[in-house]
Amino acid sequence: MNRLFVFCSIIIPVAQALSQSSAPLLNPSSPAVGIKMQIAEHHFLQSIWGLKVQHGDSNTIFEHNAANFLKPASNAKLYVTALALDQLSPDYRIRTSVYANTKADSSGIVAGDVIVYGRGDPTFSQRFNYGAYARSLKSLVDAIAASGVKRINGDIVADESFFRGSGIGSGWKWEDLQYHYGAAASALSIDDNVIRYTIKPGSRVGDPCTFVGQPETALVRIINRTRTTSSDGSGIRFYRAPGDTNIYFSGSLSVQNTKGATEAVAMPDPAALFAEQLKKRLVEKGITVSGRTRSVNWLERQDRPVDYSQMVEICSVNSRPLSEIINKTLKNSQGLYAQLLLLQVGSKYTENPHLNTEKAGLKMLESFLIQANINPEEVLLEDGAGLSRDGLVTANANVALLKYMAEHKYSNTFINSLPLAAVDGTLMSRFANTSAAKNLRAKTGTLPKVAALSGYLTNASGERLIFSMMLNNCNQSEMENKAALDSIVVMLANSTNLVQIPTNIIASP
Known part of the structure; x- marks a missing residue:
């Protein structure tokens, strides 16, 4: 398609909508047009965006499908950490x-x-x-x-x-259960319920690779189908069936590979390992x-x-x-800890002693949302980690939660536990050399065909912004999806003197 035609087909409807709207005219530095162009790019035509940007004082700056249900991925951790802080306090110990x-x-x-x-x-x-x-x-x-x-x-x-x-959390996929992010929760968890293997090539071409596991355990059996090669190896892969204690390793490493490889395999019975x-x-x-x-x-x-x-x-x-558990949960997007926090709160639920603890935790979450003046019908979570493929939330609810926690008595603990752009956690390698670096605090979220980012940001004129972005059904690479979210954040960080954006702006090629 002609690039000029695409550009005009986006800009002209936006300009017409602006001229016909009774809302205030946009400041020239407003990111509205750029955001609309981003979400209207051709590779997002079959995807679904949910976005909301709000001033700290509750005035909505921008929204798109903000009331639509989308998969939050690890943005679900925002809810369980907020719930745990509210119900248990930062000083609570288990x-x-x-x-x-x-x-x-x-x-x-x-x-x-x-x-x-x-x-x-x-x-x-x-x-x-x-x-x-x-x-x-x-x-x-x-x-x-x-x-x-x-x-x-x-x-x-x-x-x-x-x-x-x-x-195993509700809605988790069986193929996730062998990986570190799908480790089962247990009241007796140890070392994140995974075995971390360091794999090195053998001493000679044709030899099997060598394995060292931490912690060392006799509870699993390695079936070693790896090989040492003279040229570049294919890398290492593994498979562990649900509930099985056999771990099948395959692939190859070059005999010249001094670094080796690492893999983290979830344990089927964490309490036995304990x-x-x-x-x-x-x-x-x-x-x-x-x-x-x-x-x-x-x-x-x-x-x-x-x-x-x-x-x-x-x-x-x-x-x-x-407070320390929540910090490690949000900074590193640790799914096991998030699931354990939901279960910890669920253990306090007394209305129905026969309810399983995960469901009890979600009942406690529903009460918390009502307390926070967030519509519980806009938060349909099934687990604490965000690994469920059936959990749904809206951008409206995400922003409402972030605003509530910004004013909460434990706001410092919550906000400071979020990754800081270009500094730590899951945002360490993102936003370097941009106006979002050391400024943005946000929770990431990633699943196949899903990317999310929600948090707090200060723009160039000192305005405090609260935002949520969720991208679903996008058949791009994880890196490309993150880049799309990041470009919008940088637009917001560079903006000045934002005013409300007319909601009837629709840009579509």
Whole structure:
């Protein structure tokens, strides 16, 4: 199609709409025309945009399909982190207890099993310990040792029954479950419930590649179908079927590849991994464990209930504060933590004790939205991570949530936990050398054919803007979708003295 014809077919309707509208004329520096041209580009003809830009004082600057339902991807994390802050407070900590039938005797011996009862603490992780896997369980191991335990004549039992329902979020796709972003949630989570493998080429051409996993575990089996090649390798791929403990690695690396490759594989039974790692660290601490390790989920606990009030709590440890968990959730778009936050709030829901914890959390979210004067019918989430392909929200609701949290008593914790453009988190490598750098704070969102960005921005004349953009059904690369969103943000950052844009401007080629 002729480029001049496309340009004119966009600009002329925009100019006509401006001349016929009773709304204020646009400032020449307004980004309105540029935004309309961006969303009307030919590769977006079959896509759906939802956008809203608002002054901090609630005046709408620009909107397009703002009331339409779209998939938010990880913008869903905005809702669960806001909910958790509102309901629990930044200083809230999650307790993990260690129970036995009796205390350790005078010789430090515990007769019988030791049960670790988790309540959803995600901070048993190298992510909270500067990458040191050996420190993930240090606080718990030290607490057990400090209680006088020197020998356990029984099993280490990891009880994850605090949450009712599957650890897999509603609407997650089965093929996501092998990857780090699809790791199942558990009341006893450890090291983000994944094994991170470092893969290196073998010493000679034709040799299989070598693997080192962290944390080290015997709970999975590697089927190694990789090869070392003389030329450039094809890279490394893996497959783990849902619930399976076999991990199939294939592909190749060049014998000259000194960097190697890394892959993070989600564990099918996080609580079992927790028990295994705890026993290992206890033994390293000099505490003998005579029995094996095992895990118990909510269904098994229904069949074999335990009254913990009749047992002895040997010790307990508290998580890092909620503010730190939320920071790592939003900065790095950590789906497991977001799902655990939804479940944590859901555990407080008392109206229907038979409801699964995820659904209970969504009930709590609905009440929170009403409190925030946000229409709950515009927020149809199914999980906390945003991994569900069935979750839907509107740009209107996203902006309303961001405005509410900007005025919330915990606004500093919420806003400062968002990635800062060109500085950290999922925005570290975006917006460098633009007016959005060190200015924009926003939550990203990515799924196949979905891109989203919502947050806070100050423009060139010092106006505080709140915005939300969601792009769905776009068959471009992830990088191209992000570039489209980023160009709009830069337009907004460069703008001055914004006024309301007439809503009847429609630019379509």
